[in-house]
Amino acid sequence: MLHNGVEPKTQRTPGWYQRFFAWMMAHGNADYEAAMRDRKQKLFAGVHGNVLEIGPGTGPNLSYYPHDTHWIGVEPNPYMHSYLKQEAERVGLDIEIRHGTAERLDAEDNSVDAVVSTLVLCSVNDLEGTLKEILRVLKPGGQFFFLEHVAAPQDTRLRKIQNWISPLWQVLGDGCHPNRETWSVLEKVGFEKLDYENFQADAVPALVSPQIIGVATKKAK
Known part of the structure; x- marks a missing residue:
C-alpha cells in the first residue's frame, strides 16, 4: 500500500477503515517522501495557477506549491481532510x-491550469475515465503532472508476483492495483504530448518500486 489518497468504494469501505487508512498515510510514508523530494521538486517546478490535485490524501505535496497557487483538492476519504487542513496551515497555503x-x-x-496526481491512479476504479476527466477540466494547453507506481515489465519475476498478489493487495490497499500499466492508458487517452520516465523507487517494497514520473499536455486550441 503506497498512496497519497485513495478512491474508497463508499458502498463497501467501512468508515473505520477509511479512518485507519488516513492515519496510516499521515504516519507511514515519511521515508518514501524523503526519497522522492528531489524528483518532486523538479516535477512541481512547472505547476502554477489554478491547480486541481486528485486524491491529495494527507497533503504530502502541499509544501511544493507556490503560495499564490489556487489549490483545489478532490479527496473522497473524509478522514483525510483534517490532515490536509493541518498541513496547509503548516506550509501557509490556502486550500479548497x-x-x-x-x-x-x-x-x-x-x-484549471494543472492537474496533479501522485500515487493515486493505481487505485481509481476507472483509469481511462479518470484521465478523460482530467482532460475535460484542463484548460487548452494545460498540463497533468503525475508520479505513480506501475506494473513491472511483462514476464519478469516481479510482474508475476504483482499479478499473483493483486487481488489481496486491492483489499488491503483499498483498491490499489500493483500491476496496472498506467503508461499505456496515458499514451492513448488523448493528450497531445506525453513525457515521462521510468525509475525504481527507494524506501518502498519491491512490489511498488517500478514507478513513472512525468507530464502530459492537453492540446492547445
Missing part, C-alpha cells in the same frame, strides 16, 4: 477541499 472521486471531478470544463 472538495469531496468526490477522480472519475467524476467537481470542476468545470477547461477550468
Whole structure:
C-alpha cells in the first residue's frame, strides 16, 4: 500500500477503515517522501495557477506549491481532510477541499491550469475515465503532472508476483492495483504530448518500486 489518497468504494469501505487508512498515510510514508523530494521538486517546478490535485490524501505535496497557487483538492476519504487542513496551515497555503472521486471531478470544463496526481491512479476504479476527466477540466494547453507506481515489465519475476498478489493487495490497499500499466492508458487517452520516465523507487517494497514520473499536455486550441 503506497498512496497519497485513495478512491474508497463508499458502498463497501467501512468508515473505520477509511479512518485507519488516513492515519496510516499521515504516519507511514515519511521515508518514501524523503526519497522522492528531489524528483518532486523538479516535477512541481512547472505547476502554477489554478491547480486541481486528485486524491491529495494527507497533503504530502502541499509544501511544493507556490503560495499564490489556487489549490483545489478532490479527496473522497473524509478522514483525510483534517490532515490536509493541518498541513496547509503548516506550509501557509490556502486550500479548497472538495469531496468526490477522480472519475467524476467537481470542476468545470477547461477550468484549471494543472492537474496533479501522485500515487493515486493505481487505485481509481476507472483509469481511462479518470484521465478523460482530467482532460475535460484542463484548460487548452494545460498540463497533468503525475508520479505513480506501475506494473513491472511483462514476464519478469516481479510482474508475476504483482499479478499473483493483486487481488489481496486491492483489499488491503483499498483498491490499489500493483500491476496496472498506467503508461499505456496515458499514451492513448488523448493528450497531445506525453513525457515521462521510468525509475525504481527507494524506501518502498519491491512490489511498488517500478514507478513513472512525468507530464502530459492537453492540446492547445
